[in-house]
Amino acid sequence: MKIGWDLVTRKEYFLSSWKSDDDPSEGEYFLRIVTKGYPQFFTFKGSKKIFRGGSWNGVGFSGYPTHQLSQYRQRFLMNDKQVFLECDILDKSIVSIYKLRASGLGQTYAWTNQSNTRNVISTGVQDECERFALCGANSVCILDGNLPTCECLKGYVPKFPEQWNISYWSNGCVARNVKSDCVNGSSSDGFWKYTEMKLPDTSFSWFNEILSLEDCRNKCLENCSCTSYSNLYVLDGGSGCLLWFDDMVDMRRFTQGGQDLYIRVPASELDNGRRKKMMLIIGITVGGIIFGLTCACALILRKRGVARFIYRKHYESILKKEEIYLPTFDFSVIVKATQNFSSCNKLGEGGFGPVYKGTLTNGQELAVKRLSKNSGQGLEEFKNEVVLIAKLQHRNLVKLLGCCIEEEDIMLIYEYMPNKSLDNFIFDETRRHLLEWPKRFNIICGIARGLLYLHQDSRLRIIHRDLKTSNILLDANLDPKISDFGLARTLLGDQIEANTTKVAGTYGYMPPEYAVRGHFSTKSDVFSYGVIVLEIVSGKKIREFSDPEQCHNLLGYAWRLWSEGRQLELLDEALGERFTPSEATKCIQVGLLCVQQRPEDRPNMSSVVLMLNGEKLLPNPKVPAFYIERDTIPELDALLENCMSRNEVSITVLEAR
Known part of the structure; x- marks a missing residue:
């Protein structure tokens, strides 16, 4: 099939999606060639452009690197009579079908002469860029x-x-x-x-x-x-x-x-660029000399074993002081397990540093969290992570297996979670369909049980302070496990709240009393949990969603639908009609109760667990905190302008007001 235009008859040939996976009528997504300017192809949702494949460059389209096109031969025909894309498979033993799915993602299916098994070899959009x-x-x-x-x-x-x-x-x-x-x-x-x-x-x-x-x-x-x-x-x-x-x-x-x-x-910009380049060359030269001298000194220390001794003793003293036994892994074992920290084994990256998948010689899989040289975290976060999670045992908390310390290389070794983090599922156009309602409800309940353990049932009262979807890991059965305790704090005895001048966390998940005044308690985690519940139910990101009708973020949108009795409209469209209305309504109500403006209006986690598993009538929520889009909150804007981190990386050095 061709995709493009017959310019003589003005007839267009394009690809459209099904309305749903079960309904073959025309859906809302289209793949088409646009001839305005230099022709290029787009994916549309209705009339809105959502992806641009780019313009033809003689080999492929600029939106796809040429090295990804080796299995196809593409031809782009453009003259005063036609503009068409044609595509052939070079290997004639392969039969291939390209389909625009109801979700808007493209998918390529392939069969070979040797096998009747259908293989999916492409799933369309791969990343946010x-x-x-x-x-x-x-x-x-x-x-x-x-x-x-x-x-x-x-x-x-x-x-x-x-x-x-x-x-x-x-x-x-x-x-x-x-x-x-x-x-x-x-x-x-x-x-x-x-x-x-x-x-x-x-x-x-x-x-x-x-x-x-x-x-x-x-x-x-x-x-x-x-x-x-x-x-x-x-x-x-x-x-x-x-x-x-x-x-x-x-x-x-x-x-x-x-x-x-x-x-x-302008010429002045180029001159400035040349000056910067010259300064860079000078800086590199001077820096190289200093670096050489530093390396020479470090080499002497290394030969004497001093550096290794200092760093290892530095961290081992933490374990000894806290009376913690934690297995240590040899650096060479971790290097081999991760294939020398290969990018192919990289699972992701957070404020602490990159995380790699590792496989030991006995087949055991690990997750290796390696402190980045550029990380703002270090000794304090390492201590938190080790001291807190090593003493915790719960099915909904990730398990710490050990650590590895080699000179300045610091690594924490965890059990491997094959399904990565929750945000990789609920915000992904393909994988979100795998999270059917029973799985989502199980995740909501599992996170609640994990938090209840931290707040009440563990030997320490622990405030996580950075609870978000990327810190909820999913095991092979999609059961949730809370991770990343680098920013956590403990409360002593009957203490239930504290203050800090160093606010830590991620915008969108932080309650107002914490973001503005540095006041944290177990109710801080409750607020973060409420945000996560609404994200799981809706499939929408707290930091990206905007109410199309009013100036509301996800919290405000959920509140508006609830107050109008239309709360089920909040549900992720990927669920279709496959959900339990009473459970969905309960989760939305619990989510709204957890994101109340005043900490005292939020339930504690023991109440949340009872609400989710009981049949009692729940209290009615009030207007949530931070329910208006961030651009319309002057006080928060002033804080964010000076302090907030980019992306969803945890903040570790905010000064509270």
Whole structure:
């Protein structure tokens, strides 16, 4: 089948999804070629663009690195009569079908002559950077581990810095307040080269198949509205010309397989860049000398065994002082188990550092949490993690198996959770369908039991302080286990609350009394739990959802539906009609009770467990805290502008007011 346009008859050939997995009528997702500007293909949800495959570069589309296209032969036909994409499989022993699923994700099925088994070889969108215009205009999306990060292009700055600082990027970047001298096609402007790029949206572009790259550069300089240029095609060193005008949208940087893009910047920006480059060279030279001397000293210490002794004794003293027996793993064993910390074994990354999957020679699987050199966490968080979780035993808490200390390398070894974290399921367009209602309800109840143990039944009264979906791990049966106790605090005796001048946690999950005044208690975790419950029920992220009708976040949206008696409309559409209404209503009500403004209005976890498992009439919730979108809360905005972390990485150094 072709995808594209017959320009003579104006007939379009496109791909549409089913309405649902069981209903083959036309759904709301479409895969189509858009001919405005230089043609490119998009995935639409109704009329809204949600993914852009990019423009044709002679080998494939710029939205897909060329190394991913080796199993297909693609042809893009473009003339005054037609614009079509055709695709053939090079291996004729394979039969393949590409399907646009009801969820909007593409999926490729394949059969071979040797087997009648159907294999899924592609599942469409793979990461957050593939969301159309995630970073807004004049900004590049870069994947840092599993998390997206947006960076303004050279010569541009965030349009709204206060939003940018809390990872709200959709308003993008604007040109720095530096005047260009471009007049009547004469300019001293230059260009900054970006490599391995997904080229910007070509809807407002001009192209020529003949011009060389140098001619393309000159063509851009002649037009004061031209903002960037690139080769049209990548074969044989590149050919053709593609120009962009005004804002550049929907760019990302690949690790390999992308294209070169040249961004127009004023001459002063280039001079500044050269000065910075020179300073960098000088800094590297001086730093190299210092580093060499440092390494020489460190080598002497290492030969004498001093460094290893100091670090090992430093951490072993913690274990001895706290009367903890924790098995230690040899560094060489962990290196072998993780294949030398291979990126293929990397499970994710948090505030402590990266986490790797490891497999011992006996087949036992491990999760290795390695302290990053750039981490803001260290001795205090290591102590917390070891002291607290080593003394805890509960089916809904992750199990700490041991540690590994090798000079400055510090690692904690946990049981391996094959299904990773909860956020990888409930916020993923494919995996969320695997979380049917009984599983979701089981996860909600399991987290509650784990928190009850921390707050009441363990030998210590523990406040987690960083409870969120990414810190809830799922085992092979999708049972939840609370993890990451690096920021946890203990309360002594009958103490139920405390204050701190160092607020730690993640925006969206922090209650108001803690975010603003540094006041924490068991009710702080209750608030975080309530947010998680509403996320599990709805499949929506607290930090990304916005009520389409009013200026409400997820909490406000849930409250509005509840007060209007339409609470079941909050449920994740992936559930369809497959849920128990009474249980779903109960969970929404419990979630709203847990996110009340005043701590005293929130239930404790023993009450939550009873509510979830009993049949008693529950109290009615009040208006939740932080129910309006963050941009409309002046006091919180002032705090966030100065202190809040990017993405969903835990905050460890906020000063409370």
